[in-house]
Amino acid sequence: xxxxxxxxxxLLARAKRLGATSADLLFAEGEAFTASVRLGQVExxxxxREKVVGMRIFVGRRQAMSATSDLADASLDxxxxxxxxxxxxTADDPDAGLPEREEFRLDLPDLGLWEPEPVDLxxxxxxxxxxxxxxxxxxxxxxxxxSDGAEFGSSSSRILFANSxxxxxxxxxxxxxxxxxxxxxxxxxxxxxxxxxxxxxFALLDSPESIGKEAARRTLRRLGARRVxxxxxxxxxDPEVSAGLIGQLAGAVSGYAIYKGASFLVNxxxxxxxxxxxxxxxxxxxxxxxxxxxxxxEGLPTxxxxxxxxxxxxxxxxxxxxxxxxxLRSTGNATRGPADAPTVSPTNFYLEAGAVSPEEIVREIxxxxxxxxxxxxxxxxxxxxxSRGAVGLWISGGELAYPVEEVTIxxxxxxxxxxITRIGNDLVFRGRIAAPTIRIDGLTVxxx
Amino acid sequence: xxxxxxxxxxxxxxxxxxxxxxxxxVLTRVLGRSVDYADLYFEYTESESASLEESMVKRAGRSVSxxxxxxxxxxxxxxxxxxxxITLERLADAATAARAIxxxxxxxxxxxxxxxxxxxxxxxxxxxxxxxxxxxxKIDLLAxxxxxxxxVDPRIRNVIASFSCSKKRFLVxxxxxxxxxxxxxxxxxNVACIAEDGGNRQxxxxxxxxxxxxxxxxxxxxxxxxxxxxxxxAILNLSAVDAPAGAMDVVLGPGWPGILxxxxxxxxxxxxxxxxxxxxxxxxxGQKVASxxxxxxxxxxxxxxxxxxNVDDEGTPSSRTVLxxxxxxxxxxxxxxxxxxxxxxxxxxxRRESYGHHPMPRMTNTFMLxxxxxxEEIIRSVGRGLxxxxxxxxxVDITNGKFVFSASEAYMIENGRVxxxxxxxxxxxxxxxxxxxxxxxxxxxxxxxxxxxxxKDGQSVPVGVGLPTIRIDGMTVxxxxx
Numbered sequence: 001x002x003x004x005x006x007x008x009x010x011l012l013a014r015a016k017r018l019g020a021t022s023a024d025l026l027f028a029e030g031e032a033f034t035a036s037v038r039l040g041q042v043e044x045x046x047x048x049r050e051k052v053v054g055m056r057i058f059v060g061r062r063q064a065m066s067a068t069s070d071l072a073d074a075s076l077d078x079x080x081x082x083x084x085x086x087x088x089x090t091a092d093d094p095d096a097g098l099p100e101r102e103e104f105r106l107d108l109p110d111l112g113l114w115e116p117e118p119v120d121l122x123x124x125x126x127x128x129x130x131x132x133x134x135x136x137x138x139x140x141x142x143x144x145x146x147s148d149g150a151e152f153g154s155s156s157s158r159i160l161f162a163n164s165x166x167x168x169x170x171x172x173x174x175x176x177x178x179x180x181x182x183x184x185x186x187x188x189x190x191x192x193x194x195x196x197x198x199x200x201x202f203a204l205l206d207s208p209e210s211i212g213k214e215a216a217r218r219t220l221r222r223l224g225a226r227r228v229x230x231x232x233x234x235x236x237x238d239p240e241v242s243a244g245l246i247g248q249l250a251g252a253v254s255g256y257a258i259y260k261g262a263s264f265l266v267n268x269x270x271x272x273x274x275x276x277x278x279x280x281x282x283x284x285x286x287x288x289x290x291x292x293x294x295x296x297x298e299g300l301p302t303x304x305x306x307x308x309x310x311x312x313x314x315x316x317x318x319x320x321x322x323x324x325x326x327x328l329r330s331t332g333n334a335t336r337g338p339a340d341a342p343t344v345s346p347t348n349f350y351l352e353a354g355a356v357s358p359e360e361i362v363r364e365i366x367x368x369x370x371x372x373x374x375x376x377x378x379x380x381x382x383x384x385x386x387s388r389g390a391v392g393l394w395i396s397g398g399e400l401a402y403p404v405e406e407v408t409i410x411x412x413x414x415x416x417x418x419x420i421t422r423i424g425n426d427l428v429f430r431g432r433i434a435a436p437t438i439r440i441d442g443l444t445v446x447x448x
Numbered sequence: 449x450x451x452x453x454x455x456x457x458x459x460x461x462x463x464x465x466x467x468x469x470x471x472x473x474v475l476t477r478v479l480g481r482s483v484d485y486a487d488l489y490f491e492y493t494e495s496e497s498a499s500l501e502e503s504m505v506k507r508a509g510r511s512v513s514x515x516x517x518x519x520x521x522x523x524x525x526x527x528x529x530x531x532x533x534i535t536l537e538r539l540a541d542a543a544t545a546a547r548a549i550x551x552x553x554x555x556x557x558x559x560x561x562x563x564x565x566x567x568x569x570x571x572x573x574x575x576x577x578x579x580x581x582x583x584x585x586k587i588d589l590l591a592x593x594x595x596x597x598x599x600v601d602p603r604i605r606n607v608i609a610s611f612s613c614s615k616k617r618f619l620v621x622x623x624x625x626x627x628x629x630x631x632x633x634x635x636x637x638n639v640a641c642i643a644e645d646g647g648n649r650q651x652x653x654x655x656x657x658x659x660x661x662x663x664x665x666x667x668x669x670x671x672x673x674x675x676x677x678x679x680x681x682a683i684l685n686l687s688a689v690d691a692p693a694g695a696m697d698v699v700l701g702p703g704w705p706g707i708l709x710x711x712x713x714x715x716x717x718x719x720x721x722x723x724x725x726x727x728x729x730x731x732x733x734g735q736k737v738a739s740x741x742x743x744x745x746x747x748x749x750x751x752x753x754x755x756x757x758n759v760d761d762e763g764t765p766s767s768r769t770v771l772x773x774x775x776x777x778x779x780x781x782x783x784x785x786x787x788x789x790x791x792x793x794x795x796x797x798x799r800r801e802s803y804g805h806h807p808m809p810r811m812t813n814t815f816m817l818x819x820x821x822x823x824e825e826i827i828r829s830v831g832r833g834l835x836x837x838x839x840x841x842x843x844v845d846i847t848n849g850k851f852v853f854s855a856s857e858a859y860m861i862e863n864g865r866v867x868x869x870x871x872x873x874x875x876x877x878x879x880x881x882x883x884x885x886x887x888x889x890x891x892x893x894x895x896x897x898x899x900x901x902x903x904k905d906g907q908s909v910p911v912g913v914g915l916p917t918i919r920i921d922g923m924t925v926x927x928x929x930x
Contacts, residue, residue: 049531063506065507082510148847231930260606376852382650383648383650387691408693446926
């Protein structure tokens, strides 16, 4: 059963007729195909097709949401009635409601989220891509004896959005991904790591050879890892780990965390929250960006927002509701699951590159810890406490000396952001959140 | 036991007008080449949620998710296709896609598809599903939770409470003749409090639930306990000091700290990792992996628990599996594919998040059996250490065995006495090693309150954990104070 703008308008009109003050509607459909290979053999083929309609209905300033993947007429008609019934009993919330009519734009930019020419990939070609990537990894070294597999995936999605203010918008996007997880063994112990490439155009994917070789390099350097004693030393985050830290900061500047008092950055707008040189941008309009989209989860245009400029907190990430709570304007960062009210998420969110090379950052450190992976959930955005399991390489005399594991790094985000003393020149967008290599001083490494 | 079961109402057959003959045809289509097993998984899940903050229930929502997954396996290969259109046409497409993994020719004839049977027992009989109770009653419940939490202390600045429930119906039809329908209820109430004192801002949370109706949180006024606990923890954290850093003796309190078992050993004992030889526990059956005091089980058969299931998502009845017996590794958790390839018995752990996912070996309720020690005496036995009673999430690297989990309520132990509360403590250890350091096991086994969700390979499933008070010698505490 298909869904189009006519059915969207019918449902919005039906909601109004039955008593809704206003409403919006989201239709999302997607297809995804993945081919996985392990030790040269096909392991899994997955073919997915999904679609869902989500509605949000306001009765006065009361709201309720609902969603269904059953697109039969009777089911969608019932959806409107059920949602209205729920919206009549939720709280009368003075800040609830659609964005103002004049905030919408109907001339939406083409952000290049879709392949300009159709790419026809046979099943065999997909399998071969995964197979070549794994082979490139495992052939690098005799110690690479096992694998958790390689995977090639492609997906496409289409979003249709409309509301009772008359906004309507549609966009489609594609992604392609290639990844591998090699496993190395030596002296009875095993290590794994991975590498990947994700792009909106098939032709832009890194080659199987380069992905496999990088995965092998990252895995092999972990062999023979040991613990270190508990101490305070300078810590360097590789770009993957830096991006994780910047992603957590995105949570702390979400308008929802701020107005609920659930962030260590409450009431800090306009103040220095990070070291000079730290500039963080959210930009939903980067052509072919993995986090790009022409409009957000409420239909408002996405934009470029300077969140932190030279260490000073310039903006939170906001949707209409959280902006109203804080007497601010939406930054076009609404995101929305079909059955949920909007909340905030970053689009393409990144730490601007600095001037030093990652090699120079390491070379300056007599004794320190170069972190390549963090695990666990030890990040508390309410008070800033930060304590996570870490894996990486010990820095000795300005060189990466030996692998380290089973240690934690701990500090508090308030101090950590102010102690970013070096920012690398190696910013590369590998996902929607990106950062270059950084050095942070003052963290405690806990080990033996 | 079977007296408790609801008779099957052929929900899927009547809703989607699919006959046993239709399903036979689809399975035959999947099995047409050298596929050795196939199954169909139909699902219809209704969910509802409502959330409160700033003393207002601002959001309520409901959703319906329906679809069908078609799986074919051939040796170690799996083909999986799914769609949210449940029609014969899409089933045929999906069958063609799923069998694309098989090469060559050959054929297995599927067992005939009969009428769906309910599971042989019902671990979660519900008189009235939570979703059938008017939303206004859940809104009143959340409002009361808010009042109770705020009344604990004026420094409670915000209360964020949410109620969610779901009713998942599924039908599994396999080429081996298994055809089972089950209905799994789930409710959960969560309370988070933000406390503020001057510039000091801290949080606390508590919650619980199970495979039950709304009565679960109303009975014994459990919701009141959740609200008070969340507020108490937030206020406690206002006076908490930074966590210590380094190796020390750790005492884990009973219940939710059982997340240690889930991360440190549970994942490493899942059949898929062990078949592939990618787990730190691979090839170690029969070996000593824990101290004599440790017996660890996974039990999907406990009535009403969040992690319990009548049958797994491949139609295999759930069971109680002794993973570690007095320190010796005894078994792995299996789904159908891995049990067959490893020539090991099925354990009823083949679970999937939804029709959009293939089954994998997953935990149900994982816990350590009680020992003989008095919990107070266990604390007294420690000179300097950490006493951790509540945790946030945890994570493990299956291959090297390293795991972490983060305490949300913990205290220092000094000279055998519990002293200052500490915040921000993450514990890190090595799975195959940590249980060998268990030197005391309390007589106070407790299961968690019903809040666990386990993530693996992008799939989330509800689970439970449990633990008596235990002492672990020399574990690394990842705080900031060296």
